[in-house]
Amino acid sequence: MGRSEELFERAKQVIPGGVNSPVRAFGSVGMTPRFIEKGFGSYIWDSEGNKYIDFIGSWGPMILGHQNPDVMEEVRKAIFDGLSFGAATEREVDMAELICEIVPSIEMVRMVNSGTEAVMSAIRAARGFTGRDKIVKFAGCYHGHSDALLVQAGSGLMTQGIPGSAGVPEGCTKDTLSAVYNDLDSVKALFEANPGEIACVIVEPVGANMGVVLPKEGFLEGLRKLCTENGAVLIFDEVITGFRLALDGAQGFYGITPDLTTFGKIIGGGMPVGAYGGRKDIMSCVAPLGPVYQAGTLSGNPVAMAAGIAQLKVLKDTPDIYKNLNEKGDRFFAELDKILTEAEVPHCLNHVGSLGCIFFTDKEVVDYESAQTSDTARFTEYFRHMLGQGIYIAPSQFEAMFLSTAHTEEDLAKTLDAVRGFVR
Ligand code: KE4
Numbered sequence: 001m002g003r004s005e006e007l008f009e010r011a012k013q014v015i016p017g018g019v020n021s022p023v024r025a026f027g028s029v030g031m032t033p034r035f036i037e038k039g040f041g042s043y044i045w046d047s048e049g050n051k052y053i054d055f056i057g058s059w060g061p062m063i064l065g066h067q068n069p070d071v072m073e074e075v076r077k078a079i080f081d082g083l084s085f086g087a088a089t090e091r092e093v094d095m096a097e098l099i100c101e102i103v104p105s106i107e108m109v110r111m112v113n114s115g116t117e118a119v120m121s122a123i124r125a126a127r128g129f130t131g132r133d134k135i136v137k138f139a140g141c142y143h144g145h146s147d148a149l150l151v152q153a154g155s156g157l158m159t160q161g162i163p164g165s166a167g168v169p170e171g172c173t174k175d176t177l178s179a180v181y182n183d184l185d186s187v188k189a190l191f192e193a194n195p196g197e198i199a200c201v202i203v204e205p206v207g208a209n210m211g212v213v214l215p216k217e218g219f220l221e222g223l224r225k226l227c228t229e230n231g232a233v234l235i236f237d238e239v240i241t242g243f244r245l246a247l248d249g250a251q252g253f254y255g256i257t258p259d260l261t262t263f264g265k266i267i268g269g270g271m272p273v274g275a276y277g278g279r280k281d282i283m284s285c286v287a288p289l290g291p292v293y294q295a296g297t298l299s300g301n302p303v304a305m306a307a308g309i310a311q312l313k314v315l316k317d318t319p320d321i322y323k324n325l326n327e328k329g330d331r332f333f334a335e336l337d338k339i340l341t342e343a344e345v346p347h348c349l350n351h352v353g354s355l356g357c358i359f360f361t362d363k364e365v366v367d368y369e370s371a372q373t374s375d376t377a378r379f380t381e382y383f384r385h386m387l388g389q390g391i392y393i394a395p396s397q398f399e400a401m402f403l404s405t406a407h408t409e410e411d412l413a414k415t416l417d418a419v420r421g422f423v424r
Contacts, residue, residue, distance in 0.1 A: 065406020109277025116144025
């Protein structure tokens with residue numbers, strides 16, 4: 001038994017499923033998860049010393065690669081001043097000012113400790129601001145594990161949300177309505193059926209939790225128009241897309257202004273950080289300024305702020321960093337698509353910038369339903385082959401591939417060669 005197997009056996013005795021987040025268990029690919037010991041640049045090493053090119057990057061945060069020197073230096077400096085005070089600190093002000101400078105729609109922002117917390121809080125702020133209870137989400141979009149958002153994917157269109165998890169009472173999802181991604185009519189229908197009752201529409205501006213699904217032309221603009229017309233808050237969940245597609249995220253990339261935005265991942269530089277923010281009139285509802293309660297012991301933690309600020313500053317101050325990263329992504333995913341096409345492998349490759357995903361289906365994947373047509377058994381073969389070639393991709397068809405500024409042309413060439421070996 002290898003070290004990962006040993007560790008996994010130990011872990012399963014004391015941690016549910018042996019992991020602290022389900023996708024890490026490699027369940028959908030039927031393998032023992034790799035226990036990772038170290039990361040540097042575009043690489044990670046497992047507990048057996050195997051080296052991998054890392055295309056998960058901690059599910060998005062490591063856009064600069066592992067152990068970026070600027071981030072590590074700022075963390076080193078911060079830890080010697082102490083780890084946590086539960087008090088206001090200058091770094092929190094610096095972070096909030098930086099986010100407001102970088103993302104024009106953000107007039108006021110609150111730090112939290114995860115994307116889940118950011119979304120849960122933004123939803124509460126939207127409900128508190130509008131005085132309305134109902135919310136609209138999209139089948140296939142994932143917004144963290146707060147009760148109201150754990151509705152059965154694809155359930156609930158025109159009806160009350162059906163809990164998608166045990167332990168979530170129907171009362172928590174009865175006000176959650178599901179719409180169809182890229183289908184504005186499904187959203188219009190919900191507004192018509194619930195006049196004056198919908199507090200917000202929350203959307204991943206690029207779906208990245210059903211695999212990668214891009215917004216069709218006019219979809220995001222249409223959501224903006226519907227929310228404005230109906231007095232509902234438009235929330236962009238940019239936990240993945242924020243500071244990734246562009247410095248000002250998907251809202252900058254696509255030119256749409258949401259009322260609130262949620263962040264996570266990149267904003268923490270690898271440390272546990274989330275944030276929500278946007279229009280001052282909405283955020284002014286949040287305690288202690290307003291009546292919407294939200295709190296957190298480690299919110300704005302100084303070490304986490306140091307990491308996040310350092311990462312955002314590199315992204316903000318490095319000339320052409322997004323142009324180069326997105327062009328690298330365009331070249332890589334185009335070549336990946338070409339290899340699969342020339343090998344006549346039925347597939348749909350969706351990508352934007354440094355985010356991408358291969359679906360093993362002959363359908364165009366534009367929403368949750370079409371994503372489900374993917375041959376997940378074929379994906380498992382693909383995953384296992386790539387892992388064996390030292391390429392670490394998400395152990396699930398319905399996740400994304402993340403490129404970083406640290407991935408070299410050699411890394412990408414090796415990855416493409418591994419794909420050629422798979423299709424041969
Ligand atoms: P966290 O609570 O995991 O920090 O963020 C929840 C969340 C919110 N919104 C979006 C768009 C997200 O993608 C996420 C979390 N993303 C997953 C990856 N698909 C995290 C990986 C995991 O669950 O372990």
